[in-house]
Amino acid sequence: MDKIAKQYPNDVRIVIKNYPLRSHKQAFKAALYCLAADRQGMYYAMYKLIFDRYKELKTNEDLPVTFAKELGLDMEQFYRDVQDPALQKQINLEKEQLRSTGLRLSVPKFLVNGKEWDRKQSLDIIIENILSGK
Template identity: 25%
Template sequence: MTERITAPTDQTRPARSRRLLWINLAAIGGLILITAVALFAMTTADTGAAPAAQDPATAEVVRPDSHVLGEPGRGNAVLVEFLDFECEACGAAYPFVESLRERYDGQVTFVTRYFPIEAHQNAMNAAIAAEAAARQGAFVEMYRMLFVTQAQWGEQSESKAPLFRQYAEGLGLDLAQYDRDVADPATEQRVRADQAEGAALGVVGTPTFFLNGERLELESADDLTDALDAALAEG
């Protein structure tokens, strides 16, 4: 997005527009409005500790190893979301993104990239769990599990890594391999690479969407669907 989503500050107009956007998306996704309103008071933007620096000139919105949700679309539209699995605004947006995947199945390519917020105690643990699952071809399954269960583990100080391991077991993953991948420094490095590239692209909060390489400024759900329809029409 061209406007930076920030934690509540004196600059109330951008924050208010973000709240309205995600409240609308959450309602479309079937979430209870009161719950959604509570989420937006905690919309996360500042990462706390800065990610490793990357030259903006070399930053790319999509990499060959970026995770695609489902099959790539045939149309001229690639929607990329930088997200934090513990971010409640991302959790509110999740049902809407799923509805978009259904609506534009076979047309739009949906890409997910990691941007864990340092202030979230289990954001990195969750991303590592998703990346470990990805090594067994189960990224989408873990992605869904983490968002569906977010209320059970989010905003807690103790490590939820053991719970994420239970999710891996429930998904039928090879736990020995999962444990090796979680412990492998390369797994966290993969997550931090996304985080650093997002920062180089100007991402400061989650969720942040890019369409065909351009960061989106969204004020309503229709803004996103209109942008997708326009991109597909150009193809």
């Protein structure tokens, strides 16, 4: 997604939604940390750090707190935001949105202009086709 965002800064909008699987215990908390970072404009920086070092979360699910410090976030606000029930509500809303499609509940899951991307074609080709009106 990072590559796509850089390749098509004007033509592509990426919406990131959470669907933390129950089998991945750290995933829900990781999503909360991202949303808390978002309140200080650092969602994507936190997202990338967590994504890159996800395996480390298995032994330390609060590793994103270290990331938050590295990113220079206001930690008092960060801790407060992580506890905010509104963030849990946001994650549950995003989960429900995927459930409402009736699509198979596997992640990552992508919709491109509302259609499920089945990965038979590369994203670049699909985007180019849309942009050229095919």
